[in-house]
Amino acid sequence: MKKPRVILADDHTFVLEGFKKLLEMHCELVASVEDGRALIDATVKLKPDLVILDISMPKLNGIEAAKKLKKQVPAVKLIFVTMHAEMAYVDAAFRIGASGYLLKRSATTELMQAVESVMSDKFYVTPLITKEVVTSFLMPTQTRAATVDDLTTRQHEILQLVAEGLSAKEIADQLKISHRTVEFHKTKIMEHLNVHSTPDLVKYAVTHGLVTTL
Numbered sequence: 001m002k003k004p005r006v007i008l009a010d011d012h013t014f015v016l017e018g019f020k021k022l023l024e025m026h027c028e029l030v031a032s033v034e035d036g037r038a039l040i041d042a043t044v045k046l047k048p049d050l051v052i053l054d055i056s057m058p059k060l061n062g063i064e065a066a067k068k069l070k071k072q073v074p075a076v077k078l079i080f081v082t083m084h085a086e087m088a089y090v091d092a093a094f095r096i097g098a099s100g101y102l103l104k105r106s107a108t109t110e111l112m113q114a115v116e117s118v119m120s121d122k123f124y125v126t127p128l129i130t131k132e133v134v135t136s137f138l139m140p141t142q143t144r145a146a147t148v149d150d151l152t153t154r155q156h157e158i159l160q161l162v163a164e165g166l167s168a169k170e171i172a173d174q175l176k177i178s179h180r181t182v183e184f185h186k187t188k189i190m191e192h193l194n195v196h197s198t199p200d201l202v203k204y205a206v207t208h209g210l211v212t213t214l
């Protein structure tokens with residue numbers, strides 16, 4: 001089988017190096033990046049077969065980056081390798097088109113198995129959370145509180161940039177929108193998530209894995 005062309009995305013250099021060692025004999029590693037926006041640029045330019053990415057990354061988190069990737073390079077396959085075992089993340093990953101999901105603590109033993117499954121047009125979910133996945137599908141649908149997954153793409157971007165410490169003016173400049181539009185979205189985000197201050201908004205983003213550090 002031809003070696004799949006792979007891009008790695010994680011904001012920790014030692015993780016990238018570890019993945020490279022695991023994959024280098026079986027894959028063609030075409031790029032490694034450390035933030036979500038760089039991942040989009042590299043994927044659109046290089047058009048790999050597979051992207052292996054984290055959820056918590058600076059500038060644009062993995063879920064939002066993956067949404068954009070599947071629109072711009074729909075054929076690319078996605079495997080998330082993350083610390084997050086919660087069902088909300090698993091569900092979000094597969095809803096936007098992921099083919100694999102595993103945890104960093106088991107990556108050394110599972111990553112190549114996941115790559116082989118995904119490149120054979122199968123899905124891969126780590127056994128560490130498979131039981132929880134199955135249980136969630138068997139449970140009846142219940143009314144739930146609004147979450148970050150219900151925000152629009154623009155609101156996701158603004159929330160992440162607020163959490164990374166950018167001012168409304170800096171966010172407006174980066175996203176090429178008006179300062180007033182940023183403030184409008186920020187207010188709507190706070191109302192939606194039921195938080196009442198910027199520090200609480202930052203805390204929410206960190207808790208839910210949108211940024212890795214304060």
